Every structure is written in C-alpha cells, then in structure tokens.
Amino acid sequence: MSNLLIVGSEGRMGKWFYKYFKYLNKKGKDQNTNYDLLPIVNFYLIDTQYQGVLNSKIKRDVYTSAKIKDFIDKADLIVFCTPTKVTLDLITKNKRLFRSNCQIIEISSLKEIVHNRLQYLSSKPNNLNIISVHPMFGPGASLDSNKNTIIYVPINKSKKTKDLQSIESLFPDFKIATLDSPSEHDTLISLMISLIYFINLIYARIILHVSNSINPHKKNVNINKMKGISGSSFKIQTLLTESIMTDDNSLFLSLLLDSPKSLKLIKEYGRVYHDMVDLLDQKDNERLTKIISQTRNGLMDEIDISESYNLLYKFINK
Numbered sequence: 001m002s003n004l005l006i007v008g009s010e011g012r013m014g015k016w017f018y019k020y021f022k023y024l025n026k027k028g029k030d031q032n033t034n035y036d037l038l039p040i041v042n043f044y045l046i047d048t049q050y051q052g053v054l055n056s057k058i059k060r061d062v063y064t065s066a067k068i069k070d071f072i073d074k075a076d077l078i079v080f081c082t083p084t085k086v087t088l089d090l091i092t093k094n095k096r097l098f099r100s101n102c103q104i105i106e107i108s109s110l111k112e113i114v115h116n117r118l119q120y121l122s123s124k125p126n127n128l129n130i131i132s133v134h135p136m137f138g139p140g141a142s143l144d145s146n147k148n149t150i151i152y153v154p155i156n157k158s159k160k161t162k163d164l165q166s167i168e169s170l171f172p173d174f175k176i177a178t179l180d181s182p183s184e185h186d187t188l189i190s191l192m193i194s195l196i197y198f199i200n201l202i203y204a205r206i207i208l209h210v211s212n213s214i215n216p217h218k219k220n221v222n223i224n225k226m227k228g229i230s231g232s233s234f235k236i237q238t239l240l241t242e243s244i245m246t247d248d249n250s251l252f253l254s255l256l257l258d259s260p261k262s263l264k265l266i267k268e269y270g271r272v273y274h275d276m277v278d279l280l281d282q283k284d285n286e287r288l289t290k291i292i293s294q295t296r297n298g299l300m301d302e303i304d305i306s307e308s309y310n311l312l313y314k315f316i317n318k
Contacts, residue, residue, distance in 0.1 A: 001041050002076035007068055007090065009045035011248070012139035013107065014081035018045065023143045024170075044071035072097045077105070077170075083250045084108040084258065088117050095126050103166060104130045109189060109251065110259050111153045111182035118155045130155055131163050134185065136177075138247070148174045153185050186261045194255040194262035195269060200241040201252070207238065232316050 004021055008014040021040055028038045045064040065071060072078075072094055080087040087106050098104065108114050111132060121128045135141075136149040150171055154160045157180075167176055179185045211222040227235065255262060279288050299305055 001039055003042040003044060003071075003074050004040045005044040005046065005068075005071050005075035005078040006081060007046040007078065008048070008081035008086075009064070010047040010049045011081050013135070014045075014079075016139040016141070017079050017081060018043065020143050027144075040077075042074070044075060046071065068094060069097065073099065075099065075102055077103045080104070080106045084110065084114055084254055088114060091121055091128070091130070092117070095121060095128060098128060100127075102129060104128060105170075106130065106132055107135055108132070109134060109193065109254060111185045112261075113258050115153070115155065115182040122155050122159075131166060133167065134189070138243075140243075144173055146173050146175065150174050150176055151185060152176055152178045153182055154178070154180060183261075186259050189255075190259060190262040190265045194259060195265050197244055197247075197252060197255050198262075198266050199269070200244045203237070204241050204245055207241070232312065235316065236312065 006014050006017055006021075009018055021043070025038060025040050041061060043062045045062065046066070046068050047064055048066055063071065068090055076099065078098075080090065082090065087108060091104065091106075106114065106118070111134070114132065118130050118132060120126070122130045132153045132155050134151040134153070136151060141148055148171075150167065152164065152167055154163065160178075164176065164178070179188070207223065207226075211226070214222045223238075227238065230238075256266070257263075276291075279291075296305070
C-alpha cells in the first residue's frame with residue numbers, strides 16, 4: 001500500500017496521471033494483480049490554482065492543496081507534471097523532506113537540461129530515488145492502450161534494472177523504450193516533436209492569414225468552409241495543427257527555447273526551406289524534380305510509403 005502525490009494536478013497531464021492511477025488501482029483490485037506500489041490508498045494533489053482550504057479532503061481518498069510541503073512527507077510515489085524548471089526547483093528545495101523510500105518520477109520533454117541536476121540529487125548525500133521518463137503521448141491518450149510509449153532515460157545506470165522494474169510495474173500495458181543518454185533523447189525529440197511543433201505553429205499562422213484575407217469579419221466561417229471543401233491532406237494536416245495548438249505555452253517555449261539541438265534542427269529546416277524557395281523563384285523544374293525523386297526514393301528505402309498512404313485513408317474513412 002502507498003500514497004501517491006501528483007504535483008501539477010491542475011494541468012492536462014496531471015489530470016491524466018490522476019485518472020490513470022485511479023484506473024490502475026481498480027484494475028489491480030479487480031484482477032487481484034500485485035503491481036508495484038499498489039494499491040494506492042491516498043491520492044494527494046498539488047494544484048497551484050487551488051483556492052480552497054489547504055490540505056483539504058475532497059473525496060474519500062483524495063486530498064488537495066496548493067503547497068507541496070503539505071503532503072511531501074506522506075508520499076511513497078510522486079509524479080511531477082510541472083514545467084521543467086519548476087520540477088527542478090521543487091525537488092531541489094524540498095530534497096530533505098522526501099521519504100527515504102519515496103519513488104520520484106519526472107516527465108520533462110527534454111532531458112539534457114535536467115540530467116546533471118537529477119544525477120546530483122540522486123547521488124550521495126541526497127540519495128533521492130528519481131526516475132526520468134518521457135511519455136510519448138498527450139492527455140487525450142487512452143488509459144489502457146498498448147500503443148502508449150514511455151521513454152526511459154537512466155539517471156544512474158547502476159539503478160537501471162531496478163528503475164525498469166518499477167516503470168514496467170507502474171505502466172504494465174505500455175511500451176517502454178530505453179534511451180541511454182539524454183543527448184540521444186533530445187536529438188530524437190528535436191525531430192519527432194520540436195520541429196513538428198515549430199512547423200505547425202507557422203502553418204497555423206498561415207491558415208489564419210489566409211482566412212482573414214478572405215473575409216476578415218467571418219474568421220471561423222472561413223476555416224470551416226476550407227475544411228468542408230478540402231481533400232484528405234488539408235483535413236489531416238489541420239487536425240494535427242489544431243491538436244498541437246491545444247498544448248500549453250510552457251511546452252512550446254521549452255521545446256523551442258530550452259534545447260540547443262532543437263534550435264540547430266530548426267535552423268537546418270530554415271536553410272533547406274530557403275534553398276527550395278530559391279529553386280521556385282528560378283523555376284528550376286529539373287532540380288526540383290530531382291529533389292522530389294531523391295526524397296521519395298530515400299523514404300522508400302526505409303519504409304513502405306504505399307502502406308502509409310493506405311493507413312491514411314483507413315484513418316480518414318473510420
């Protein structure tokens with residue numbers, strides 16, 4: 001039996017983790033399964049927006065407060081769902097208040113900026129039990145989907161086996177992928193997330209620009225009209241763009257400003273973009289044809305793009 005503390009419970013991922021551990025608790029009881037740190041007997045929620053009575057009991061086994069110090073000495077498992085800098089500050093300032101056997105999980109999207117500090121906090125004399133993971137899904141993800149992936153980046157490689165056992169027990173249905181260095185993690189994230197967020201932010205601004213140019217007085221009508229007459233490419237792209245734009249500003253700023261690898265890749269994107277625009281200005285049909293063919297062939301060497309096309313239409317036609 002244990003007590004769970006979620007810091008940042010007012011945020012979208014904080015709410016997801018609360019629902020997830022409630023679900024896992026019930027699943028463990030229903031199936032008589034012995035998950036690590038379960039059953040959870042008390043849920044403690046730190047909501048920085050909370051205006052009620054501090055250390056307040058809001059349900060039979062749920063308590064909430066605006067201050068981490070109200071619950072930190074009661075928690076056996078703590079999940080930090082806060083911006084990276086906030087997470088580091090809270091762990092550092094309260095490092096002497098954690099229970100000796102408390103398992104701390106941080107879920108930052110970038111790892112190089114937290115790794116050295118977390119290494120220090122997990123070493124003597126602090127000896128905090130910190131696991132650094134990155135959920136590769138958003139707050140709309142299903143609680144029980146085996147398609148959910150969690151990336152694990154070891155802070156202390158001597159604890160790797162023990163950490164993985166804890167992660168697999170806490171997330172038994174999810175795929176666990178290990179990346180051995182924060183540098184490798186941030187390099188991949190710069191491509192898989194940061195660049196995509198940057199491109200879609202620009203695309204959203206272009207959509208608004210075109211929409212406003214059609215009829216400035218009917219902005220929402222213009223976008224809906226475009227969706228109504230568009231083909232699959234626009235529908236899928238705008239769906240992705242609109243979904244990305246639901247994320248908090250703090251995530252955008254962290255992804256785009258806190259990682260040198262992200263900035264380097266975005267600048268490379270800018271270089272390629274300008275090279276392509278030059279070819280368009282020059283109406284260089286031959287060079288453009290060569291680039292399109294080389295790019296297509298490069299993808300086909302690694303994946304079946306025909307299958308990707310089929311999957312796209314299966315998704316649209318569901």
